[in-house]
Amino acid sequence: MTAIKTEQLTKRYRGESQPALNGLCLEVPENSIFGFLGPNGAGKTTTIKILTALMSANSGYAEVAGIPVISGSPDLRKNIGYLSQEPRMYSWMKARELLCFVGDIFGFSPEERNRRADFLLELSGLQHAANKRISAFSGGMIQRLGIAQALMGKPKVLFLDEPTSSLDPIGRKEVLDFIASLSNECTVFMSTHILSDVERVATDVAIISHGSLIVQDKTENLLRKYASGKLEIDFTTADETERFIREFNQSRLNGKIESEMLSITLTPPGTAFDRHEILQFAAEKKFEITRFEWVNATLEDVFIQLVSKKE
Amino acid sequence: MKTLLIKEWKEQLRTGRFWIMMAVFVFFAILSPLTARYMPEIISSISQQQQIEIQIPEPTWTDSVAQYVKNISQICTFIIILLFMGIVVKEKETGTAVFVVVKPVSRNYFILSKVIVSFLVSLTALSVAFLLASAYTLLFFGEFPFLRFGFGNALILLYLWVIISTTIFFSTVARTQVMAAIFSFLLWLAMGLLAQIDGIGVFIPAKLISLSMTYSVSGELSWQALSGALFFLALFIFLSVFSFRKWEPS
Numbered sequence: 001m002t003a004i005k006t007e008q009l010t011k012r013y014r015g016e017s018q019p020a021l022n023g024l025c026l027e028v029p030e031n032s033i034f035g036f037l038g039p040n041g042a043g044k045t046t047t048i049k050i051l052t053a054l055m056s057a058n059s060g061y062a063e064v065a066g067i068p069v070i071s072g073s074p075d076l077r078k079n080i081g082y083l084s085q086e087p088r089m090y091s092w093m094k095a096r097e098l099l100c101f102v103g104d105i106f107g108f109s110p111e112e113r114n115r116r117a118d119f120l121l122e123l124s125g126l127q128h129a130a131n132k133r134i135s136a137f138s139g140g141m142i143q144r145l146g147i148a149q150a151l152m153g154k155p156k157v158l159f160l161d162e163p164t165s166s167l168d169p170i171g172r173k174e175v176l177d178f179i180a181s182l183s184n185e186c187t188v189f190m191s192t193h194i195l196s197d198v199e200r201v202a203t204d205v206a207i208i209s210h211g212s213l214i215v216q217d218k219t220e221n222l223l224r225k226y227a228s229g230k231l232e233i234d235f236t237t238a239d240e241t242e243r244f245i246r247e248f249n250q251s252r253l254n255g256k257i258e259s260e261m262l263s264i265t266l267t268p269p270g271t272a273f274d275r276h277e278i279l280q281f282a283a284e285k286k287f288e289i290t291r292f293e294w295v296n297a298t299l300e301d302v303f304i305q306l307v308s309k310k311e
Numbered sequence: 312m313k314t315l316l317i318k319e320w321k322e323q324l325r326t327g328r329f330w331i332m333m334a335v336f337v338f339f340a341i342l343s344p345l346t347a348r349y350m351p352e353i354i355s356s357i358s359q360q361q362q363i364e365i366q367i368p369e370p371t372w373t374d375s376v377a378q379y380v381k382n383i384s385q386i387c388t389f390i391i392i393l394l395f396m397g398i399v400v401k402e403k404e405t406g407t408a409v410f411v412v413v414k415p416v417s418r419n420y421f422i423l424s425k426v427i428v429s430f431l432v433s434l435t436a437l438s439v440a441f442l443l444a445s446a447y448t449l450l451f452f453g454e455f456p457f458l459r460f461g462f463g464n465a466l467i468l469l470y471l472w473v474i475i476s477t478t479i480f481f482s483t484v485a486r487t488q489v490m491a492a493i494f495s496f497l498l499w500l501a502m503g504l505l506a507q508i509d510g511i512g513v514f515i516p517a518k519l520i521s522l523s524m525t526y527s528v529s530g531e532l533s534w535q536a537l538s539g540a541l542f543f544l545a546l547f548i549f550l551s552v553f554s555f556r557k558w559e560p561s
Binding site for chain 2: 053054056078082084088089101102153
């Protein structure tokens with residue numbers, strides 16, 4: 001089942017020469033945590049604003065939870081939750097009061113509204129601050145409350161626009177743990193440029209650049225297809241590092257070497273890499289090695305490779 | 312709609328808008344009869360000290376009403392524009408408007424709830440002001456036409472609602488609170504000037520102020536200003552709703 005589908009979505013802002021979205025085609029699987037990646041200005045926020053009916057596209061088609069996206073459609077808005085890039089809520093309200101306000105908007109009965117507010121306060125770890133004014137909340141608490149309010153209406157699809165970009169490491173961890181716990185609740189569509197966050201929680205990833213899709217796949221498939229790991233070797237002395245580079249270049253082994261004083265990083269030419277051969281080579285030549293480690297590819301490697309290719 | 316109305320009302324109370332408005336109206340409701348009653352005495356004591364002879368007629372309840380109408384229509388209108396200039400644009404600036412409209416809420420209701428609650432706040436403030444001004448006028452000047460003064464206040468309320476609806480409109484279309492305030496003040500001044508023009512002047516809502524005074528004193532009523540005010544009220548509410556429906560967050 002598809003939670004979000006877009007076909008040739010195009011948006012051009014008045015006075016801008018380049019379109020913000022240029023024929024974007026996406027299919028987001030249901031109940032996935034979908035990482036929507038792209039450099040700044042790639043069109044991530046514009047996509048979310050169109051999908052949440054806050055903005056209209058110039059052309060193309062989009063549907064969310066099986067409902068065509070039409071600006072002002074109440075059906076659509078009953079089925080989505082949204083947290084903006086810098087979540088702003090009524091700071092004069094208290095946390096529980098805000099959730100109850102949202103529950104009332106969705107037309108819940110008082111019992112259901114209170115039950116859901118309590119459940120979400122617990123899920124977001126904010127029970128202790130339920131009766132605290134939002135103006136006194138920290139950045140991490142506001143973000144978690146923002147996600148909780150977006151979940152209040154039991155959305156089928158939750159849109160999170162850069163949910164961790166303004167947070168300190170502790171706040172980021174809190175929010176990512178919260179997002180990871182949502183996989184059974186709904187489909188999460190999360191835009192970000194913090195690749196490690198996506199790698200940590202996303203089951204599926206799409207990368208866009210200049211308003212169009214570069215690639216979309218399962219996170220593990222992307223890592224397997226588009227990036228290989230690296231071998232990192234540390235030596236006891238700089239002379240040993242130099243000797244390794246010299247001997248390696250004279251050998252039949254292949255790979256790109258980047259070196260520093262006491263260490264090298266060896267990147268394989270393709271995706272396949274026989275690290276045992278290197279280990280055997282190092283043992284035969286009796287290099288004085290202090291660390292020999294295979295480092296798996298990261299989404300950052302995939303991102304840089306694909307985006308720089310496109311640009 | 313009910314949820315938004317409750318939220319708006321709470322917001323007016325907790326952000327202090329309601330209390331500021333109440334304080335200003337109460338202040339001028341008490342000050343106006345006091346000024347009318349004691350100003351001649353103050354002036355005459357000053358003139359005696361300066362050895363100048365000034366003939367000041369004995370103040371009556373009409374002076375109290377005139378003072379009240381002048382204060383409410385000038386200083387209180389000024390305060391109303393300042394209090395309501397950010398009612399929509401601030402929500403657009405801070406992102407709380409997006410927070411609401413992305414949920415299953417009608418954009419029409421978003422604006423209408425603000426209009427209705429602002430009207431209720433001004434109604435409450437003016438009602439208290441009217442009762443206080445009446446009590447003090449009665450105390451200082453004895454009997455006066457309470458019911459006619461009440462209807463005069465209804466005309467002032469209609470005038471204040473026109474001012475609120477124009478401020479809400481500018482707050483909906485402006486990019487900043489300052490811009491909303493500037494446009495609202497300019498329109499307020501323009502209405503004051505237009506009201507002086509023969510022919511169309513009688514239809515301008517600013518005429519309601521002099522009408523309020525005339526009615527309180529003599530019971531004479533002109534329906535042109537009333538119909539003009541209702542037209543402007545409906546027009547600016549419609550324009551606010553219409554422009555907010557078209558709004559796309561940047």
